[in-house]
Amino acid sequence: MKAILCTQHGLPESLEYADADDPTPGQGEVLIGVKAAGVNFPDTLIIQGKYQFKPDMPFSPGGEVAGEVLEVGEGVSHVKPGDRAMALMTWGGYAEKAVVPGMGVVPMPPDMPFNEAAGFPLVYGTVIHALKQRGRLQEGETLLVLGAAGGVGLAAVQLGRLMGARVIAAASSQAKLDLCAEHGANELINYTEGEPLKEQVKALTDGNGADVIFDPVGGDAFDQCLSCINWDGRLLVVGFASGRIPEAAANRLLLKGCSVIGVFWGKFVQVDARTNMANFMQLIQWYNQGRFRPVISRTYPLARAADALNDMLARKATGKLVLETGA
Template sequence: MHAWLCTTPTGVDALEWTELPTPEPKAGEVLVEIKAASLNFPDLLIVQNKYQMKPPLPFVPGSEYAGVVRAVGEGVTHLQVGQNVASLTGTGGFGSHVIAPAAACLPLPEDFPLVDAAAFIMTYATSFHALMDRAQLQAGETVLVLGAAGGVGTAAIQIAKAAGARVIAAASSDEKCALCQSLGADATINYSSTDLREALKAATGGKGPDVVYDPVGGDLAEPAFRSIAWRGRYLVVGFAAGPIPALPWNLALLKGASLVGVFWGEFQRREPKANAAMMATLLDWYQEGRIKPVIDSTMDLSQLPAAYERMGSRAVMGKLVLTR
């Protein structure tokens, strides 16, 4: 097998395309031949040694991928050789093969394209867990999605619309706002050229959004929280902007608002039955056409450094997928 190997987490330039022994699956594991792997923001942080999970060196980055089961370990009965699966294991995706826990593999319907499958689990599981579980989103409520043209943002727009909510999508350019509108957003805000608070007042008649979905953090957090509706829920999803914001706690008091943490990975680990039910719902929604990953572009796996550069420049809308 071959893979992009990180021996020193000093950045993308330290990755090397390396030939490695093809491993054999142990009990409870499967060998997956990778056909597609998506690039997520944590994949950039992890090779810079900036992510909360720090795998032992050396490691193969690539958190999310889809492919074909080529071998199964002892005790694996729900997966068969030749079956298409998607998985999110944190590492291992940017190579030709990977060993994955069988329990972490999502069996795919035959008509599920592998490029879509590689861009499915992280964004839709995060967004569904955030909106439907943590925020308890109700039909008719208004959701503000920050960073709305990114992977989790585009997933959040689709899930909120499928749940019957009104969506205000906020992004950093007119092009990104147009993408959000094409996905069903009821209103858009370009926060690079428009005052976020004033735009939210206008878009909600002064009431503010019931739910704020925030994978960005940074300078957008405080104006968004100041704009939230009475009994609003502010979803802390991530910090793509870099800085972790410090919010005045009196804002939560004055609005009767909740600051709600979203950590899908830990939810998956602690509540596997609830997570499995959620993933089954998401597969149904995909097959019904209610959700579909937004694919920015596909690139060959050999172009991983260029793909990282595109992601680092904030140019990606939806998901960038590497194929082989």
């Protein structure tokens, strides 16, 4: 099979498009014939050796795929060969075939295209867990979403509205904010113009601040969020796309009565697979009802994975980027 291989840590240009051995599923695993693979920010980290997991080389990056079940290992009963499925793993998705843990395989809705399915599991799985289990988002609360036009940010805008929140989308350009408005954002903040982010949030909330803050950015934006969070607010730490891992001042947490809450969805899938599957059943129900669709901004052939990753690093992406294998 063809695969994108990381043979040394480095930037996307160091990746190789090469032949690789077909993988074989073991107990509790599923072999997927990959039609499409989602591109996500952690992929840019794992190839540089900056992610919390460091696989042995050579390896393929890629944490989510969609395709056809080719083979199932012992103990897997919820899918069978021939089924269309989307699936999650930590790495291995940038290939024509991928072995994935059975607990990470979800049957696809019959009419869902493969490119949408490849952009579905990681971002929407992360977001519904963040907003529901970690953020305890309630109808009528105000949700602030940073990096709101990116894949995970736009999913947070969509699901926040579906859960009944007033959504404030923060992004770096008017074009990105227009996209957020199309997908349900009630209020828009361009944090590269005008007053600082914290002042704009306070102005939109009568000085109270946001009840829940979804932060995949970190850095300076995180610092400002501690100044514009409501009493009993929940600041969700999703990632650090800005590059700087921030620190929370304990006195601010005390004075605001607020919480800074980590969102590590990959671990959640392992320790509470039942609740994770219930989350996916809710997501699929909403999808089948036409209440949201994944936003795929661009697709690339598998051989151009480096271009997709560089576009993500340059923050050119809105919505999801997807690789297609042609297999």
